[in-house]
Each structure stands twice: as structure tokens, then as C-alpha cells.
Amino acid sequence: EVQLVESGGAVVQPGGSLRISCVDSKLTFRAYHMNWVRQAPGKGLEWIAYIGGGTTTIYYADSVKGRFTISRDNDKKSLYLQMNSLRAEDTAVYYCAQIGQPYALDVWGQGTTVTVSS
């Protein structure tokens, strides 16, 4: 069964940094384009970052550009999100999600919670 498992969520002070991770159980992880999507408490879904299978193509939402960095290690079947200069509005559940079906996110992790608060 395809499974993505996120980890690393924590309570962080404003201005702080955090790295969250997502591990994939599939042998073919490197073939999939991966994303981070977040959901603030009681709010809808917000896509924030994309990385292609070969790691050379990366896109960000304007809300995180310059502060967050997406990366992957295909040998470790892992996806990462380095978050710097964190703000209260970054408080959310962060999901990793795979583009499997064309132009859609067909596999999601269970999410990891990041809280930015003093």
C-alpha cells in the first residue's frame, strides 16, 4: 500500500526555523513529483511547494517564497521542507502529497502540525 508519513512538526517561536520530513514507502519514489500542502486551523487547503522527481524543477507559493525550501533525497525516499522566518500565519497542518494521476494529488500523508507561537 502506498504510504507517505510526515514527521517533525513542533511548536516554534515566531522568527524560528523548522524542518519537516515525509518518508515514502514506495521503491519508485524518485519517479513522482511531490508537493507540500498546508491547512491552517479551520481553514481550507493551500498548496505551498512542488519539486520534480529529478529535483531540478521547484515552485513555491508567493506566501512562502524566500522563506521555505523544498528538497528531496531519492535514495532515502524522503521529502523535506525547511521553514525559516516562521510567522504565526504559518501555523497549520502540513501534508506531503504526490502527483500520481495527471494534474492531481492522489496520495497524501496524514499530516504533521506546525504551531508558531511565543
Next chain:
Amino acid sequence: EIVLTQSPGTLSLSPGERATLSCRASQSVSSNFLAWYRQKSGQAPRLLIYGTSNRATGIPDRFTGSGSGTDFTLTITRLEPEDFAVYYCQHYGGSPLFTFGPGTKVDIK
């Protein structure tokens, strides 16, 4: 930037009833790039429909997607208990790469 609007905001129905959810794009989009998700309380979203009308793996045929241009619809023919949830439409392409609608909550009448 494509903006997606969903209506209604909340739909109150009984099990076994038919649900019709609407998603409107701010400009015409390719039907290839429109998807729908269901998110149960406390869970991650699950892909239901991709490419406007294609059911994702394991999705029962009571879910049907349709539409073109700026207007898209998700129809659930007979609501099961697990269908009382929030539904999001999503567009792929441009900047941002993925755009989600604000969601429609289907709750029990």
C-alpha cells in the same frame, strides 16, 4: 491567477439523498486540470475525481464529475455516512501551481 469559487458553502442533506456541488473558475480552464477531493474531519484529503470526470482508484460510482469551461459539478447520487465531509475542487497550472476552492461542507440534515 485562477480563482475557484464553490457553492453552496454548506449543504444539509440526509443519507441516501443526492448532492450537487458546484465549482466555478474565474476564467475558462482545461477540463484536464480540474479535480475534486473529499476531506473527512481530522483526516487528510482524498482524491475523488481528476480530469473533471475520471474517478480515482477505489472511488465508487456514486461520485460523478462533469463540466467544462468555467463551471464544474460534483454529484453524489446517494449519500453514504462517510460522505458527510468537506469537498474541495482544485485546478492545476499557472501560478500558483495548484489552486483549491474554499470548500463545500456536506452535513447531515
